[in-house]
Amino acid sequence: MKFNITRVSDLKKVDTDVFNRLMDEYRQALDDLCEGRLTDDDITEYLTGMIAEGRGGGRATEYRFWGFDEPEHMPSDSRVYYFYQPTYLNVAFMMKAYMVLGERANKIDGFVDTLKRGMQGSTGRGFQSDFCPGEEPDCSRALEPFIKAGAADFIKAYPDLCPEFTDLFLETTEIRVFVYGTLMNGEANHDSFLNDAEYMGECTAEYFRLYDLGSYPGMVYAAPDKRHKGGTKVAGELYKVDAETLRRLDMLEGEGSLYGRVPVMLRTADDKMLRAQAYVYMCDVDKSRRIPADAAGTIRWNRK
Numbered sequence: 507m508k509f510n511i512t513r514v515s516d517l518k519k520v521d522t523d524v525f526n527r528l529m530d531e532y533r534q535a536l537d538d539l540c541e542g543r544l545t546d547d548d549i550t551e552y553l554t555g556m557i558a559e560g561r562g563g564g565r566a567t568e569y570r571f572w573g574f575d576e577p578e579h580m581p582s583d584s585r586v587y588y589f590y591q592p593t594y595l596n597v598a599f600m601m602k603a604y605m606v607l608g609e610r611a612n613k614i615d616g617f618v619d620t621l622k623r624g625m626q627g628s629t630g631r632g633f634q635s636d637f638c639p640g641e642e643p644d645c646s647r648a649l650e651p652f653i654k655a656g657a658a659d660f661i662k663a664y665p666d667l668c669p670e671f672t673d674l675f676l677e678t679t680e681i682r683v684f685v686y687g688t689l690m691n692g693e694a695n696h697d698s699f700l701n702d703a704e705y706m707g708e709c710t711a712e713y714f715r716l717y718d719l720g721s722y723p724g725m726v727y728a729a730p731d732k733r734h735k736g737g738t739k740v741a742g743e744l745y746k747v748d749a750e751t752l753r754r755l756d757m758l759e760g761e762g763s764l765y766g767r768v769p770v771m772l773r774t775a776d777d778k779m780l781r782a783q784a785y786v787y788m789c790d791v792d793k794s795r796r797i798p799a800d801a802a803g804t805i806r807w808n809r810k
Contacts, residue, residue: 507535507548509555511592514575525574525588532595533651539602540654549603550614556596557620563589569627570620572596590631590648597624598651601660618667625668633678645678646769646783649749653679653756658749679749680704682782684711684772686742687723687807689755694721699755704746709772710739711784716805717791723807724765724787739799741806744772744782752783759785 510531512524535552538544544552560570564577573580573589580589600621604611611617633648652675661672683703688695691705715738717724728738747755759765765785772782799805 507544507552509552509559511559511572512574514579522588528574529592529595532592532599536595536599536602536651536654539599539606540656546607546610549607550610553600553603553611553614553617556600557614557616560596560620560624563627566627566630568623569630570623571627572624586631590628593624594628594648595651597621597628598655598657600624601652601657602655605656605660605663622668625671629670629674632674646681649675649679649681653749653753656753658753675749679752680746681749681752682706682780683745683747683752683755684709684742684770684782684784685745686711686716686725686740686784688721690743690807695758699751699758700745700747703751706744706746707775708741709744709774709780709782710741710804711770711772713738714740714770714786714805716740716797716807717787718795718797718808719787719791723797724789724791725784726787726791739773739804741804742784744774755785761785764788 510528512528514520517524535544539549556572560572562569563571563573571577571589571593572595573585573592575588577585577589600617604617604621628648631648633645657675658679661675665672685700687693689700690696691700711725713728714725715728717726725740755761756767759767761767764787766788767783768786769781770784770786772780774780797805797807
């Protein structure tokens with residue numbers, strides 16, 4: 507299993523399609539590793555190529571990155587996606603590989619040193635993926651591969667491999683999640699998944715519809731021309747969760763197949779706007795099962 511990377515210096519003309527395909531490859535490799543679809547030899551070969559391609563970046567020559575160009579040559583938004591994000595994906599792969607291979611990983615030349623330097627490089631932006639003036643920085647995209655790879659378990663096993671990463675990960679992995687069905691207080695899944703999570707209050711997610719799917723609801727995007735017709739504010743509860751709880755929620759919700767976890771904007775009870783993660787239903791819905799809004803234009807699941 508070969509590790510591939512193409513940098514701007516390898517191309518006659520910058521082609522972001524090339525970089526996007528590589529990002530897809532990295533995500534697929536991480537998925538395959540997490541799902542147990544790779545042999546130890548596959549993992550070792552991939553890691554060997556990855557180690558050879560890790561580079562210092564800008565003034566951080568002692569760290570390791572897998573970006574597609576030098577960071578000082580990239581505008582800020584491109585730097586996030588094409589410099590830091592491939593680094594996050596590949597460092598997450600190495601962390602998961604360490605847990606899968608165990609002692610065999612220590613025998614791969616340069617592996618532990620590269621992993622440590624890659625973890626150090628991953629802390630450079632404080633996991634901030636997106637930032638808009640007036641809003642809190644969003645770390646969800648940066649944390650996504652680490653959560654998938656089980657970074658919470660990794661830093662429990664190896665807390666001192668990169669203390670900077672351990673500290674930052676623990677500080678930033680309390681993630682806000684909006685729930686609107688069986689995970690709400692008093693419902694079937696609440697105590698098993700959110701009983702120890704910090705409750706942050708009631709909120710509404712705007713520009714969504716809600717459908718009764720039987721024993722649980724599904725929130726879907728309202729069509730642009732329907733956003734102001736018939737109520738598109740879904741009521742729910744907001745919780746602050748850690749990375750391990752988020753991983754368990756992803757498994758419960760069938761993240762990526764049944765529901766997709768996406769960032770949404772919420773309106774709080776005191777009329778403030780904030781960003782959180784929510785599970786949006788990805789499958790077809792029976793339009794006749796749409797839950798109507800109340801007199802205030804708010805849609806609530808009919809609790810069983």
